[in-house]
Amino acid sequence: MFKKITAFLLILLLAASPVAVLADTPFQGYTYNFWGTLVPSPAAYVPIRSFGLHNICPELGDMADPTDLHVDAENNIYVVDWGNDRIVIFDMDLNLIRVIDGYYRYGEWVENGLRRPHGIFVTDDMEIFIADEHNNRVVVLNVIDGDVHFVREILAPDIEGLEDDFVFSPLHVLVDRGGRVFVIVRHVFEGIMSFSDEGEFLGYFGTIEVSFNWIDMAWRFLMTEAQIEFDNAILPREFQSMDIDQYGFIFTTHIENWHLNNQVMRLNPRGEDVLVNFNDNVVINGDQGYRPTGPMSGPSVLIDVIARSHGKYSALDSTRGRVYTYDSEGNLLYVFGGMGSLEGMTRMPRAIEMIGDDMLLLDSLGRGRIIHYAPTEYGRLINRAIAMRYGGHERYAVEYWRQLVTLDENFALAWSGIGRSLLAAGDNVGAMEYLRQGMDVRYFSIAFRRNRLDVMQGTLPNVFTAGMLLVVLFVGGKIYYRVKFGKREEEEA
Amino acid sequence: MTAVKAFGTVKNIFSYYKLPLYIMVRPFDGFYEMKYLQQGTLKVSFLNLILVLVSYAINDQYASLIVNPQNPLTLNSFSNWVMIITALVLFCVSNWSVTSLMDGEGKLKDIFMAMTYAMTPLVLTIVPATILSNFLSQDEAGFYYMLMSVGVAYFVFLVFCGLVVVHNYGAGKAVFAILLTFVALLIIVFLITLLLTLWQQLFVFGFSIYTELMFR
Numbered sequence: 290m291f292k293k294i295t296a297f298l299l300i301l302l303l304a305a306s307p308v309a310v311l312a313d314t315p316f317q318g319y320t321y322n323f324w325g326t327l328v329p330s331p332a333a334y335v336p337i338r339s340f341g342l343h344n345i346c347p348e349l350g351d352m353a354d355p356t357d358l359h360v361d362a363e364n365n366i367y368v369v370d371w372g373n374d375r376i377v378i379f380d381m382d383l384n385l386i387r388v389i390d391g392y393y394r395y396g397e398w399v400e401n402g403l404r405r406p407h408g409i410f411v412t413d414d415m416e417i418f419i420a421d422e423h424n425n426r427v428v429v430l431n432v433i434d435g436d437v438h439f440v441r442e443i444l445a446p447d448i449e450g451l452e453d454d455f456v457f458s459p460l461h462v463l464v465d466r467g468g469r470v471f472v473i474v475r476h477v478f479e480g481i482m483s484f485s486d487e488g489e490f491l492g493y494f495g496t497i498e499v500s501f502n503w504i505d506m507a508w509r510f511l512m513t514e515a516q517i518e519f520d521n522a523i524l525p526r527e528f529q530s531m532d533i534d535q536y537g538f539i540f541t542t543h544i545e546n547w548h549l550n551n552q553v554m555r556l557n558p559r560g561e562d563v564l565v566n567f568n569d570n571v572v573i574n575g576d577q578g579y580r581p582t583g584p585m586s587g588p589s590v591l592i593d594v595i596a597r598s599h600g601k602y603s604a605l606d607s608t609r610g611r612v613y614t615y616d617s618e619g620n621l622l623y624v625f626g627g628m629g630s631l632e633g634m635t636r637m638p639r640a641i642e643m644i645g646d647d648m649l650l651l652d653s654l655g656r657g658r659i660i661h662y663a664p665t666e667y668g669r670l671i672n673r674a675i676a677m678r679y680g681g682h683e684r685y686a687v688e689y690w691r692q693l694v695t696l697d698e699n700f701a702l703a704w705s706g707i708g709r710s711l712l713a714a715g716d717n718v719g720a721m722e723y724l725r726q727g728m729d730v731r732y733f734s735i736a737f738r739r740n741r742l743d744v745m746q747g748t749l750p751n752v753f754t755a756g757m758l759l760v761v762l763f764v765g766g767k768i769y770y771r772v773k774f775g776k777r778e779e780e781e782a
Numbered sequence: 783m784t785a786v787k788a789f790g791t792v793k794n795i796f797s798y799y800k801l802p803l804y805i806m807v808r809p810f811d812g813f814y815e816m817k818y819l820q821q822g823t824l825k826v827s828f829l830n831l832i833l834v835l836v837s838y839a840i841n842d843q844y845a846s847l848i849v850n851p852q853n854p855l856t857l858n859s860f861s862n863w864v865m866i867i868t869a870l871v872l873f874c875v876s877n878w879s880v881t882s883l884m885d886g887e888g889k890l891k892d893i894f895m896a897m898t899y900a901m902t903p904l905v906l907t908i909v910p911a912t913i914l915s916n917f918l919s920q921d922e923a924g925f926y927y928m929l930m931s932v933g934v935a936y937f938v939f940l941v942f943c944g945l946v947v948v949h950n951y952g953a954g955k956a957v958f959a960i961l962l963t964f965v966a967l968l969i970i971v972f973l974i975t976l977l978l979t980l981w982q983q984l985f986v987f988g989f990s991i992y993t994e995l996m997f998r
Contacts, residue, residue: 323851323853326853728851730920733848737848738919741917
């Protein structure tokens, strides 16, 4: 009894102690279980600081509607300051490196060379691709001896099928290893425009399929001709954002009008969606449940996506300011961030970018700022475990899964992770138990099949031996009887 | 043991249960015997219904994780039973109300009996399928689903036969009657919802008068 009371008091003391990290976090982490219901979890990432351009250098002033964020191979951070027609480059310690607002073109300085730049991409050769929205071009710049030089530009393609009043307004730009340039252009529904490295139009890439909707069809059936004309044409959605992973596959997001479709796509070099999701009840579109009306209501709108290490990817929801991180199997690993005016919360999130294992989030409201999230112990363990699993080292991942289970008992992935490692180690019965806990039906089935084989191999010989014995006894008995009483039968016959 | 008492002896249960099994092989003759030769009894009807409910609960509880990823927190056999019984009663009532306007010969009792006698395939497939599921992996789960859907399809077929015989319809008229039955079903559900809403309005009205009087 006394033990129980002390234990209870200890728990109270622990709960009241200020060391808890979660208490300082302005949001609650969560994930979804097998059935698609929300399960609270510890925060995987916490905001550690937020800064604006004035923190880097007071003369820079504020951002005006910044639209994009990029981190290059040397860990320099690029902020696309849309409203101020400039790109600001700085490093992780907030040292200003460069401001791009003009460039040398054939030896001549072009002042204010950018007009409303919207997106940016920096190749491994440090060529800077900028989607220069109001100049209607993608401009390629190069830095030589600290001076920014014009390399080339990609202008509107001269192709059939575009409307007469079409304006080439590039929003996002991306370059793959082969030098192909991908451009998301405003009001182009056919897909992402792709160009060769010389700027020649190659074709559309990764068209979004139009989903058929019974309710819309029924409405259209009831509408008059004039109403149909007034109504929006059923067009594919526009792409919101894109990022390229280490294998050259392109992650994209778009707004979906059907809640069971993924908002994220992973396009292979042929432009086909190869995103993997093994979950039946969790769709890759952010929140599975939401308020229908009121503030911060409606489905998630994923406006940015980034490819991360080991097959992970994160997507940013502009409705609720949250960042969803999925692994290569489509499991939702963790969710963090949120809307609000507390320190570390966002109000108008625009873009996310990874720098090492930390995440930067661009908040465009007001003066504009960047929020720096760092992984907690919990998040770090998940990242490591996923890295091990992705590399095929389930045996080494189990150590992290076991720690995760002690941190968060409700984290199904950890249970199934332990189960998978047991399966790899050959303990099928134990694996079945853990995989059931983690609701990992696919791997449960594998463990079950192996266990079934073991059981059958163990018991079937005995069963068959017993059967043989019975048959021998039966036949032997018959022969015995026939020998003993055979004569009488013959006499009777 | 009460079930046994209702039937007299254990042997009697089997003799009573012969007709449902006969219906499975010779549906038209069987349903004819059930209705016109007064061979059918409500006892067997209810026994069949209870067997279905029990096997449904067994399936919910014991089918393997692979075919039945149930959340143990939301598993509720009772609410499933309520749903099945409600659906059955609604279908019977709406079928009765439609067919009595369409020269159907069946009484409500006959329709109910036809429905429940037709449930024998479900009784015979659900439990074996549940047992089978515990020996199947994900690739082989098709066998489980096949067995289950064969049971359901045969049930639907028997219901159709039963309604044809009980109402003395031709096949086309029976199909038409079943379609109308679903319309009637929707109307009944709509009326029930309407009634509940009205009752609630009435209650709120009375309650506000009561509170007004209390505050005077």
